[in-house]
Amino acid sequence: MNMRERILLTAASLFESRGIHASGVDTIIAESGIAKATLYKHFPSKNLLIVAYLRDKSDRFYEWLNSRLSSKKANSLDILVELCELVEQWIMTPEFHGLPFHIASVEFPDPTHPINQYSAVLAVELQGYLSKIAAEAGAKDPEALGQQLTILFEGAALVERLSPGIGAAKRAKNAALTLIRASI
Amino acid sequence: MNMRERILLTAASLFESRGIHASGVDTIIAESGIAKATLYKHFPSKNLLIVAYLRDKSDRFYEWLNSRLSSKKANSLDILVELCELVEQWIMTPEFHGLPFHIASVEFPDPTHPINQYSAVLAVELQGYLSKIAAEAGAKDPEALGQQLTILFEGAALVERLSPGIGAAKRAKNAALTLIRASI
DNA sequence: TAACATAAAGACAGGTCTGTTCATTTATTT
DNA sequence: AAATAAATGAACAGACCTGTCTTTATGTTA
The missing domain is CATH 1.10.357.10 (Tetracycline Repressor, domain 2)
Known part of the structure; x- marks a missing residue:
């Protein structure tokens, strides 16, 4: 249930299979099953997530x-x-x-x-x-x-x-x- | 005045300095000084230009x-x-x-x-x-x-x-x- | 000069992107 | 059980994307 880790894992998988630019924030939250606000709480911007x-x-x-x-x-x-x-x-x-x-x-x-x-x-x-x-x-x-x-x-x-x-x-x-x- | 070549040169320069995804068609035509319709005549899609x-x-x-x-x-x-x-x-x-x-x-x-x-x-x-x-x-x-x-x-x-x-x-x-x- | 092809300029549609906001629900802690 | 914190879902703004289309201008050839 560790949100940060779950986001990172999903992002990693998407970044590596589709590319970074091609992996939108919406896709990352959909794939990891979390809310958008949660992602932006742990990572204030996509750049910081990267x-x-x-x-x-x-x-x-x-x-x-x-x-x-x-x-x-x-x-x-x-x-x-x-x-x-x-x-x-x-x-x-x-x-x-x-x-x-x-x-x-x-x-x-x-x-x-x-x-x-x-x-x-x-x-x-x-x-x-x-x-x-x-x-x-x-x-x-x-x-x-x-x-x-x-x-x-x-x-x-x-x-x-x-x-x-x-x-x-x-x-x-x-x-x-x-x-x-x-x-x- | 060769349009095709001019487009290719500009595209190459942009692709290499900013990346491919980050180089929009609008930027390419603005930088090369040609019209959008001209680009799409020589290269029917961005993929084909790439x-x-x-x-x-x-x-x-x-x-x-x-x-x-x-x-x-x-x-x-x-x-x-x-x-x-x-x-x-x-x-x-x-x-x-x-x-x-x-x-x-x-x-x-x-x-x-x-x-x-x-x-x-x-x-x-x-x-x-x-x-x-x-x-x-x-x-x-x-x-x-x-x-x-x-x-x-x-x-x-x-x-x-x-x-x-x-x-x-x-x-x-x-x-x-x-x-x-x-x-x- | 007249007819034709080419390029310019820009508006437009439909979609995606990042990042913000807010009301509601779920967890956790005291 | 009450108070605090965290996560949800959804809508929204503003910008950018590719690709199409139309109108106007510029050359080029007969």
Whole structure:
């Protein structure tokens, strides 16, 4: 019965299946079975709902990843190998519909728009996260490797979404492994 | 005074700076200085204008690329190296605002929508183009390398667009060169 | 000059969008 | 059981959307 959560879940599902602009507030309230005033009480504007959705999705992703990575010991490329496997899994889950902050940045391309800016923040966050792991793993240039992995994963997410079943995630994983091995 | 071309140019500029959904027909005609009836004569619907825009952008890209690649001789990785340089240049031009079929596929996520389907066609086209060059260059598994390069380039386009000046295109190029060298 | 095609300008219909408001009903808490 | 808080349902405003249509103006060709 948690309203906020119910709204976020419905919004996420709609944003990802129909797009953000194409998901009207009326549709969100109809689909989640709540009143319009309730939505606007929890999220004073649609933009703030979108930002909350982006934050929520990011949190869940890192939570999911951390819970599976923490057991590996540092100073070994094993962490990176494990990371690649997990990202491949993540992309291949049926619920995956592309990186949310990608979708958001494409739908709000104006760099001065708050949603575009927040998307950029989340993108930098992802890059920092991957670079940190690369550093822990002992990569020669962690910053470079982290960014390359980011590019690979974001690209794979896109290609897999646009051409499902083509195996983009697996190919990206193999490319990532090649890059990792070359970065010792 | 070519109306069709003028409409396409204005539409492209608006689609890329504001997004497709956010660029109304009224804005397109106001910006291009033509009458609404003229637009609907050349493009019977906005969807068909979008498709024409996607086709046009793709054509121009391959034209640009081919005119710079044709001089290189085959059966040498030099073609692929040259290709990477060119793609980096392409991404770094100020007019670049992301791959058009990406933007389109994100804004029209429904797989049954004609624009999403056409975007998928263009994505496959790009992959085939890169695989063909990889084959001509003598790569071991041209299909695999072509797809990996696709993923890298599409990822770099996204990251560069979302975080301009971060050097994503260059990093992607270096990653591509590593993959190319590993694919002999 | 006369006939014809093309473009302009703008009103219009029917729909959707975000966000506000208000009276009524349902929950929760003391 | 009484008082407070939260959610509902519905109507509303003002703006924007695509696509059609009509009238007036501008060229172009015979």
